[in-house]
Amino acid sequence: xNEEFIIKVLPPVPPRxxxxxxxxxxxxxSRASLKMFLRHLTIRERWQATAIVLTILLTAxxxxxxxxxxxxxxxxxxxxxxxxxxxLVNPGGAAPAIPTPGQLxxxxxxxxxxxxxxxxxxxIPDGFSSIDIPSxxxxxxxxxxxxxxxxxxxxxxYIVPQAEGMHPFAPPGEYEExxxxxxxxxxxxxxxxxxxSESPQSERPWSEDLGFQLSWPSHGSMxxxxxxxxxxxxxxxxxxxxxxxxxxxxxxx
Amino acid sequence: MNxxxxxxxxxxxxxxxxxxxxxxxxxLPRVYHYFCLRTGDPSEAEDLTATVFERxxxxxxxxRHDLGTFSAWxxxxxxxxxxxxxxxxKTNTSNFGxxxxxxxxxxxxxxxxxxxxxxxxxxxxxxxxxxxxxxxxKYGARLSNRAIASALNxxxxxxxxxxxxxxxxxREEMGAK
Numbered sequence: 141x142n143e144e145f146i147i148k149v150l151p152p153v154p155p156r157x158x159x160x161x162x163x164x165x166x167x168x169x170s171r172a173s174l175k176m177f178l179r180h181l182t183i184r185e186r187w188q189a190t191a192i193v194l195t196i197l198l199t200a201x202x203x204x205x206x207x208x209x210x211x212x213x214x215x216x217x218x219x220x221x222x223x224x225x226x227x228l229v230n231p232g233g234a235a236p237a238i239p240t241p242g243q244l245x246x247x248x249x250x251x252x253x254x255x256x257x258x259x260x261x262x263x264i265p266d267g268f269s270s271i272d273i274p275s276x277x278x279x280x281x282x283x284x285x286x287x288x289x290x291x292x293x294x295x296x297x298y299i300v301p302q303a304e305g306m307h308p309f310a311p312p313g314e315y316e317e318x319x320x321x322x323x324x325x326x327x328x329x330x331x332x333x334x335x336x337s338e339s340p341q342s343e344r345p346w347s348e349d350l351g352f353q354l355s356w357p358s359h360g361s362m363x364x365x366x367x368x369x370x371x372x373x374x375x376x377x378x379x380x381x382x383x384x385x386x387x388x389x390x391x392x393x
Numbered sequence: 394m395n396x397x398x399x400x401x402x403x404x405x406x407x408x409x410x411x412x413x414x415x416x417x418x419x420x421l422p423r424v425y426h427y428f429c430l431r432t433g434d435p436s437e438a439e440d441l442t443a444t445v446f447e448r449x450x451x452x453x454x455x456x457r458h459d460l461g462t463f464s465a466w467x468x469x470x471x472x473x474x475x476x477x478x479x480x481x482x483k484t485n486t487s488n489f490g491x492x493x494x495x496x497x498x499x500x501x502x503x504x505x506x507x508x509x510x511x512x513x514x515x516x517x518x519x520x521x522x523x524x525x526x527x528x529x530x531k532y533g534a535r536l537s538n539r540a541i542a543s544a545l546n547x548x549x550x551x552x553x554x555x556x557x558x559x560x561x562x563x564r565e566e567m568g569a570k
Contacts, residue, residue, distance in 0.1 A: 142564070143532065143560060145564060145567065146513065146532045146560070146563075147532065148506070148509070149506060149509035149510045149512075149513050150426045150429060150430075150510065150532075150533070151426075151429055151435045151506065151507070151510055152422075153421055153422050153425045154435075154439065157439050157442075157443075158421055161421075161442070161443050161446055162417060164443075164447070165413075165417075165446060165447065165450045
């Protein structure tokens with residue numbers, strides 16, 4: 141079958157058209173998108189790429205969670221939940237308002253003026269007795285009582301103005317809500333290890349063996365009972381807290 | 394690497410296995426001529442050819458070697474494009490054979506060639522759509538009888554027979570040797 145006559149009459153491809161189209165396709169190629177890139181990957185490679193991206197995002201999110209402190213409300217108190225990686229307490233934003241009977245007055249040095257005599261605990265664990273309070277003074281806390289045993293293990297009770305932002309702090313999992321006389325209280329297990337005199341710049345890990353800190357609100361103040369080792373049981377500390385007598389002249393507005 | 398991975402790798406690498414420069418050089422005239430014979434209008438053929446290559450380029454990752462050759466895949470796109478074209482324009486034959494041809498060769502030969510193509514196009518214009526498609530796939534796209542049979546759901550013998558009759562008739566009508 142002679143088909144030559146058909147081929148002969150077919151118009152040639154216009155060179156300007158061929159070049160223009162080629163240039164257009166080449167330009168499109170240079171704009172290859174991420175979608176096109178992903179299309180060229182195998183299913184496994186797509187999963188791997190997705191896993192890498194998710195890992196990066198998760199790591200970033202976890203880093204934020206780990207490094208960021210936050211306020212946790214427990215009853216009428218706030219606890220600053222801090223990072224395990226750093227002891228710097230820097231929760232974002234101002235502390236939430238705490239409902240209190242009112243602000244405690246301060247003197248010309250900015251120290252709190254306690255216009256009442258905080259009560260002392262009526263029950264003391266066996267072997268402990270009251271000792272003299274060292275002559276220490278801070279702007280925010282007032283030591284009410286100090287008890288010690290024969291092994292020189294100590295229990296301390298202090299108060300701070302509830303509304304002045306000195307919140308207890310602990311890493312996640314190292315605190316719990318307990319009840320003192322039927323009201324919510326914060327029990328912290330342990331504390332940061334003391335700064336080493338040999339290497340003061342070294343990291344200070346959290347240790348659960350360094351006692352309890354039990355905090356509860358009362359009359360515009362936050363009471364805290366603390367121990368410094370494993371010599372006292374949690375139940376004993378709560379019993380001691382519940383035996384604290386009400387202030388003789390409660391502060392009021 | 395398991396079988397699924399291998400298959401996926403093959404699918405993904407099929408894009409890079411196609412030599413686009415060579416494919417473009419070889420297939421551009423064939424696609425263009427297919428549309429020339431299909432529409433009878435070289436200008437329209439340019440637009441449709443461009444559409445085919447642009448679609449093929451954008452969808453190159455979908456080309457699968459295991460399903461056939463690249464040219465078959467490309468002409469599959471071309472056939473879709475021409476169907477869409479006629480569906481949109483609803484002018485199957487209105488422009489057939491009335492267009493300027495070979496405007497890149499402004500010579501006496503070119504004028505003769507344009508006239509000859511116009512005569513061919515006018516013959517094709519009166520053919521049933523299916524026969525015109527058959528003719529365009531054979532002499533424009535230059536597909537094998539087997540590929541045409543597969544594309545049009547015919548037997549190879551049937552393709553051969555119909556083509557023989559068509560060419561004989563057109564040759565007689567055009568007075569060609």
